[in-house]
Amino acid sequence: xxxxxxxxxxxxxxxxxxxxxxLYRDNPLYKFAEHIYVGASAAFWVxxxxxxxVKPMLIDRAxxxxxxxxxxxxxxxxxIFGIMMLLRWFPKVxxxxxxxxxxxxxxxxxxxxxxxxxxxxxxxxxATLFPVVxxxxxxxxxxWRSLMNIFVIFGVFTxxxxxxxxxxxxxxxxxxxxxxxxxxxxxxxxxxxYTIMARIxxxxxxxxxxxxxxxxxxx
Amino acid sequence: xxxxxxxxxxxxxxxxxxxxVAYPLIxxxxxxxxxxxxxxxxxxxVEDSLPSGSVILISIDYDAASEPELxxxxxxxxxxxFRKGHKVIYMGHWALGLPLAQKDLEExxxxxxxxxxxxxxxxxxxxxxxxxxxxxxRELRDIYSSDYQGxxxxxxxxxxxxxxxxxxxxxxGFEAGSTGEFWIQYVGSRFNxxxxxxxxxxxxxxxxxxxxxxxxxxxxxGLKGAAEYETQIGHPARGVFGMPAQSFAHLAxxxxxxxxxxxYILRRRR
Numbered sequence: 001x002x003x004x005x006x007x008x009x010x011x012x013x014x015x016x017x018x019x020x021x022x023l024y025r026d027n028p029l030y031k032f033a034e035h036i037y038v039g040a041s042a043a044f045w046v047x048x049x050x051x052x053x054v055k056p057m058l059i060d061r062a063x064x065x066x067x068x069x070x071x072x073x074x075x076x077x078x079x080i081f082g083i084m085m086l087l088r089w090f091p092k093v094x095x096x097x098x099x100x101x102x103x104x105x106x107x108x109x110x111x112x113x114x115x116x117x118x119x120x121x122x123x124x125x126x127a128t129l130f131p132v133v134x135x136x137x138x139x140x141x142x143x144w145r146s147l148m149n150i151f152v153i154f155g156v157f158t159x160x161x162x163x164x165x166x167x168x169x170x171x172x173x174x175x176x177x178x179x180x181x182x183x184x185x186x187x188x189x190x191x192x193x194y195t196i197m198a199r200i201x202x203x204x205x206x207x208x209x210x211x212x213x214x215x216x217x218x219x
Numbered sequence: 220x221x222x223x224x225x226x227x228x229x230x231x232x233x234x235x236x237x238x239x240v241a242y243p244l245i246x247x248x249x250x251x252x253x254x255x256x257x258x259x260x261x262x263x264x265v266e267d268s269l270p271s272g273s274v275i276l277i278s279i280d281y282d283a284a285s286e287p288e289l290x291x292x293x294x295x296x297x298x299x300x301f302r303k304g305h306k307v308i309y310m311g312h313w314a315l316g317l318p319l320a321q322k323d324l325e326e327x328x329x330x331x332x333x334x335x336x337x338x339x340x341x342x343x344x345x346x347x348x349x350x351x352x353x354x355x356x357r358e359l360r361d362i363y364s365s366d367y368q369g370x371x372x373x374x375x376x377x378x379x380x381x382x383x384x385x386x387x388x389x390x391x392g393f394e395a396g397s398t399g400e401f402w403i404q405y406v407g408s409r410f411n412x413x414x415x416x417x418x419x420x421x422x423x424x425x426x427x428x429x430x431x432x433x434x435x436x437x438x439x440x441g442l443k444g445a446a447e448y449e450t451q452i453g454h455p456a457r458g459v460f461g462m463p464a465q466s467f468a469h470l471a472x473x474x475x476x477x478x479x480x481x482x483y484i485l486r487r488r489r
Contacts (some may be wrong), residue, residue, distance in 0.1 A: 023233045030353055041315065048314040052344045111349055111405070118402030119434070127432030191424045194441065198288060198420030200240070201442035201467045204461045205287020207241050218244055 013214035016206055128156050155183045221489075225484035232475060239471045243463035250463050257430055258447040261415040261437025262299070264389070271304035273388040274381060278402065279311030279320045281395035285419045286319060289393045291458040292417040292445035294323050295389060299452045301331045306377055307339040308387070312348035312361075312398050317367075320393075336375045343367030348398060352405045356384050390414035394422050403429050417444065 001009075018033035022032070061067050062075055066166050081100040088097040134145040160182030161173060211218045254262075271276075277297070281289045301309055309324055311317045328339055335341075345351050354362045359382055365371050370377050373445045380386060386474060392399050392414055399416045403426075406412050415437040416426055423440030430438045439448055442465060445458030 014450065022231060044315060046232070048344060049346065052314065053346050054370070091295075111353070115401075115404040115409070119408035123408065123432050123434050124428060127428070141321075187424070191421075194420040194424050195441065196420075196472060197441050197465065197469070200236075200472075201288045201420065201461065202284075202466055203236070203240055203468070204244070204442065204464045205457075207237070207464075208244055208287070208457065210463065211244055212240065218247075 285395035
């Protein structure tokens with residue numbers, strides 16, 4: 001391991017311990033590590049945006065003599081929008097920044113409209129349109145699949161009932177919506193369980209780093 | 220007893236969780252890993268359905284905060300792809316994650332004797348992920364005229380005949396947020412592309428409906444999913460290694476939940 005790798009490992013280990021020290025109580029070491037993280041991330045973003053966006057897609061193209069003149073002129077539009085966006089810093093003309101924001105919001109909404117219908121609503125509705133009675137060579141499998149399909153259809157139907165607000169939830173609608181909320185709770189429970197798994201995985205990653213890369217006590 | 224539970228310092232819980240995570244990492248207990256259907260399908264597609272030399276686009280949509288979950292599965296999938304002789308286009312929509320995973324890309328490529336520009340290419344990051352996704356469907360060069368080092372795309376041999384999604388056989392995203400859903404909705408449906416995802420545990424439940432509807436081929440969820448993929452390719456690594464710690468920690472949390480609920484019920488009865 002060269003000097004820079006060693007230095008990097010010790011620095012990362014020190015910052016990890018500093019962040020974990022928050023579990024004991026808030027302290028200056030934790031705040032120091034947190035500020036370094038925020039500062040380093042912000043600096044990294046600036047550099048990344050310059051080298052991934054502004055330089056290759058605007059400056060290099062504008063200065064490239066082989067780049068078509070027509071497309072160079074188009075580059076003026078994002079350049080002007082970018083400058084308009086930066087005017088947020090000046091209170092008197094900050095309102096100008098709303099124009100590029102409006103353009104971005106409008107474009108994103110337009111794109112999302114078709115994508116949501118085409119890529120989410122229609123395929124998901126299609127996925128719930130399946131036979132209530134499944135027939136296969138094995139009667140047990142047929143019964144199992146049929147029950148599963150009925151269960152899914154029942155779950156979708158009762159969950160939608162829960163979100164039906166045009167009529168007071170009384171009588172049959174109340175029963176349906178109550179069943180619907182059970183399905184919703186199961187969904188929340190699954191998400192929460194996965195979240196716990198994810199957080200523990202992150203802890204495993206950090207402890208593995210400390211034990212393996214820093215202390216070298218495990219292979 | 221109830222008073223003791225009421226006054227239990229939360230730091231004791233943190234300490235117990237820390238110990239139950241560290242202990243299995245040190246003593247290495249062996250635990251069986253059952254491979255789920257959704258991971259098996261992802262594996263089988265790369266293994267059996269793609270002819271050698273197919274082009275796989277890998278999108279890194281995570282950063283350091285999700286590295287322990289997603290890097291093990293990225294390494295496993297990349298190892299598998301290279302082993303099968305597939306070509307890899309590396310890109311991503313999370314700027315902070317690309318340099319992080321690039322270390323693994325270069326290490327694995329070096330270990331497996333892969334050449335930059337011939338077997339894999341790193342396109343780097345471009346902001347505005349929806350625009351990038353859609354523009355790549357028309358002409359990749361409109362967005363990526365050069366790779367991450369500034370080398371013109373047209374001078375990279377592997378990219379000579381790759382212009383848009385028509386020349387890409389599979390998209391694999393490693394997701395710590397909602398970018399995976401954008402891949403499905405904007406690229407999967409519109410360009411009819413086959414794709415699967417490796418996700419954090421938090422994101423996995425959001426993508427299960429897409430798996431159930433057949434919009435994605437498979438789903439590798441969390442460190443558990445990484446362990447399953449590592450098991451499938453016969454290359455146990457950080458995912459498999461972390462599973463005992465994961466199980467021990469889950470067991471400890473379950474015990475805490477039971478104790479907490481017993482304490483709650485007893486206090487209500489009083």
